[in-house]
């Protein structure tokens with residue numbers, strides 16, 4: 307590795323290059339067949355994805371945001387319905403609730419950055435219809451607690467699992483717990499397409515039929531229009547490419563877990579940091595590390611120091627959680643506000659070498675040693 311390496315936060319060309327030969331073969335095959343919209347590659351991908359996750363149905367759609375909107379809409383969430391979600395999520399989670407006419411109700415996350423079940427319970431009102439946990443950073447939240455709250459209060463559960471394909475809680479995949487769960491294939495996601503893409507999981511056949519129609523101008527599987535619909539189909543070409551990548555996906559997840567293990571081994575003893583749970587922290591969770599989100603007492607200076615040493619990092623959501631965006635989603639969530647002011651995402655993707663992650667850790671330790679010296683002086 308060069309003395310002054312350049313370790314970007316994310317490596318976009320790698321999304322194409324990682325399986326370049328297979329992807330190019332697949333592009334020529336689809337192109338030569340002229341198979342662009344709703345073709346067999348999409349059906350195959352949907353079957354493979356359902357099998358991978360252990361859910362009955364998977365439906366490919368245009369992106370992860372549409373996936374949420376279509377799932378909420380098909381399940382009948384609408385005007386004035388309150389939906390509880392963790393404010394530590396992408397604005398898309400709340401936007402989906404907003405666009406079906408619902409009211410996004412933000413709540414706190416806990417120490418592992420996942421929605422806090424006690425906060426969910428406290429936010430329930432007579433207008434609450436659903437809970438929408440985000441399976442954040444490639445981790446699945448305590449779905450047993452969430453489902454219990456939902457059952458006790460007659461609420462639906464929709465999982466925003468955009469960041470968590472293949473992550474598990476008690477052996478079950480993210481996206482397969484509630485009435486519907488959604489995935490994003492945005493290029494930087496663990497299963498990244500060469501553009502936008504998304505999917506919805508459900509076990510409910512009637513919900514699937516409605517979602518199937520919503521994504522394609524209201525047309526059912528016989529081609530008959532049964533209601534108003536959108537055009538939110540997953541491109542057949544993207545589905546074909548995702549089929550190629552899905553074959554390698556278990557290896558990719560394993561690699562992410564290895565990299566998280568290196569971060570844990572090397573940074574676990576740095577007192578000033580709060581790390582995500584380690585890959586083998588407990589038997590209930592199988593985390594796939596879409597992101598490696600740490601908290602630091604001195605986040606901004608740490609980020610500047612890493613940048614000067616050639617290490618790219620980002621602050622998730624640009625440093626503002628949903629209730630801080632000025633979109634009319636109000637809340638006072640001190641735990642989450644403190645967390646986001648300390649949060650930093652370290653490089654985490656399958657193009658990283660062990661040495662590069664080791665270098666990032668070395669720089670982080672050097673920063674803290676320097677800060678300790680400055681305090682002592």
Ligand SMILES: Cc1ncc(COP(=O)(O)O)c(C=O)c1O
Pocket residue numbers: 369370371372395396398399440466468469489490491492502503504
């Ligand atoms: C938590 C979360 N929800 C929703 C989305 C929206 O997905 P997309 O960008 O595919 O619309 C994303 C990703 O971008 C996300 O991280």
